[in-house]
Amino acid sequence: xxxxxxxxxxxxxxxxxxxxxxxxxxxxxxxxxxxxxxxxxxxxxxxxxxxxxxxxxxxxxxxxxxxxxxxxxxxxxxxxxxxxxxxxxxxxxxxxxxxxxxxxxxxxxxxxxxxxxxxxxxxxxxxxxxxxxxxxxxxxxxxxxxxxxxxxxxxxxxxxxxxxxxxxxxxxxxxxxxxxxxxxxxxxxxxxxxxxxxxxxxxxxxxxxxxxxxx
Numbered sequence: 001x002x003x004x005x006x007x008x009x010x011x012x013x014x015x016x017x018x019x020x021x022x023x024x025x026x027x028x029x030x031x032x033x034x035x036x037x038x039x040x041x042x043x044x045x046x047x048x049x050x051x052x053x054x055x056x057x058x059x060x061x062x063x064x065x066x067x068x069x070x071x072x073x074x075x076x077x078x079x080x081x082x083x084x085x086x087x088x089x090x091x092x093x094x095x096x097x098x099x100x101x102x103x104x105x106x107x108x109x110x111x112x113x114x115x116x117x118x119x120x121x122x123x124x125x126x127x128x129x130x131x132x133x134x135x136x137x138x139x140x141x142x143x144x145x146x147x148x149x150x151x152x153x154x155x156x157x158x159x160x161x162x163x164x165x166x167x168x169x170x171x172x173x174x175x176x177x178x179x180x181x182x183x184x185x186x187x188x189x190x191x192x193x194x195x196x197x198x199x200x201x202x203x204x205x206x207x208x209x210x211x212x213x214x215x
Contacts, residue, residue: 019101019105022108022109023112027113030114030117037126037129038122043125044146044156045128045129045143047121047128050128054164057164060196061169061171061193062084062172063079063084064076064079066083066085069083070111071107072085072107072110075206076206077202077208078196079206080172084123085114085115085123086110087127088123088127089109089110089114092130093109128143129143129144130142131143131171133167133174134147135174136180147167151167151179151180166186169186170186196211
């Protein structure tokens with residue numbers, strides 16, 4: 001028993017040291033990472049290109065407490081376990097992301113590096129331009145502008161409400177709710193999102209991201 005405790009403590013120290021190093025490294029790189037992500041060539045749409053209703057809908061579905069939390073949120077009903085900040089960390093800081101320890105590292109970087117160093121405005125700007133929205137012909141679709149072109153052959157500003165929400169619907173599971181490959185599932189989720197936005201549907205727990213939908 002004493003040997004087990006010693007091994008556990010050693011493992012805990014090693015893990016803590018590793019995660020501390022990872023966070024310190026992330027903090028040293030964060031300004032440069034976001035400076036690059038925010039270069040004009042990478043920003044196809046600006047935050048002000050979204051209407052107030054579009055921003056509110058995006059946050060209601062993807063990250064209801066975005067402007068209030070410190071990079072992570074495990075309690076808000078309907079929010080799930082990945083915030084917008086964490087989603088960006090996964091894309092910008094990891095080449096090969098896996099669950100487990102990487103999830104812990106992702107959360108720590110979101111909390112201790114991105115949140116204190118990058119404004120919410122810049123975080124959301126990067127997110128709408130880098131969010132993963134499926135794969136078409138073997139190529140990733142990144143950002144709302146690209147998704148508008150690929151799925152609707154339109155500019156982002158030309159999308160109607162339902163088309164915009166159909167893209168938002170994909171964020172949770174781009175393959176499951178793919179506009180082209182799973183149109184029925186996508187339409188069903190859009191209907192539920194509209195009920196959420198109207199107040200007709202109220203999530204009951206953090207894991208209620210599918211709004212009662214069975215896939």
